Amino acid sequence: METTRIKDLLEPPESANNLWYQQRGRHFERILNDMLSKEEMAPRTSMRPSGEEIDGSFSIDHSFYLLEAKWHAKTIPASALYSFKGKVDGKLIGTIGVFFSMSDYSTDAVDALLSGKELNLILFGRQDLLLIESGEITMRDAIYVKLRYAADYGQPFYPLEVYFSNEKQTNHNIQTQNKPWSILVESEADARIIDTLFKRFHTNTNFDVFPAGGQLAVAQLAEHLVKTYAANIGVFITPISDPDVQQKVINKLEDLGLDLVVLNCDLESWLGKYVSVEVYNAMMMLSDYNGKMARRYARSADLDKLISDNPSFSELLTKIGAQSKA
The missing domain is CATH 3.40.1360 (Dna Topoisomerase Vi A Subunit; Chain: A, domain 2)
Structure with missing residues (x-):
């Protein structure tokens, strides 16, 4: 299956099997890599430092980010975010983790991150990624918006659709x-x-x-x-x-x-x-x-x-x- 767009992967064909879903996940990772490359964020993929599997990393100016990319049948559970956070915690101080999920997140998953002493993750959901792919916002600007919200309110998730809806209202006075x-x-x-x-x-x-x-x-x-x-x-x-x-x-x-x-x-x-x-x-x-x-x-x-x-x-x-x- 050849595609370079997330939207083309949203609806599985009737013949979809386990292999199709595995391939969709790999396509998703490549699409993210292309997004980051186009905005000159120097992405690296599939890293295995000391036997630890990390989906990739990228940089913006002199700030560095680890990334996790998932597209599962069910929403992402708290355990997946905890696991990723553990990987980020073990890296250079100031490193931020960015979790990209086309499966969205379970309610308790996002809340679970708030019980920790240090918030160093921001989260992207399905709608966020579709807005970026459609050209409504760049990846750089999306990360900035989410980081600013996380810094102001201590929250890892900020839906970009909220930002767009209310910015349009403000712009129209x-x-x-x-x-x-x-x-x-x-x-x-x-x-x-x-x-x-x-x-x-x-x-x-x-x-x-x-x-x-x-x-x-x-x-x-x-x-x-x-x-x-x-x-x-x-x-x-x-x-x-x-x-x-x-x-x-x-x-x-x-x-x-x-x-x-x-x-x-x-x-x-x-x-x-x-x-x-x-x-x-x-x-x-x-x-x-x-x-x-x-x-x-x-x-x-x-x-x-x-x-x-x-x-x-x-x-x-x-x-x-x-x-x-x-």
């Missing part, structure tokens, strides 16, 4: 009361779920759904948007294992004056309660690859009951001018 809404959720999978749900409504206000990268990252991203763009923001919050930590997150978001939808379960379980028994049983026969089940629930949930049972969700819909298409 849109007044605060007329600004589109930013809807924040925890993960890329959650963003797809909420986007699917909101497509069932007519709205008279533009909005975008953005992933923060993790449960503990939501408050920092919200603070950044408020301080930098004075944005209108709604936030979906699902349970955090430590109730005290969750309350601190909620308190911070409330102090920022945001509109919160606080749930007592994850999004799939929340929406699943509003799907009929017949539809639910029919769906159980289908695959649940990459969060498909939750998105099916979002397309089939009883909107009237969903709205009546969840006042905070109903209030958010009212503020963005949303009405059911049904």
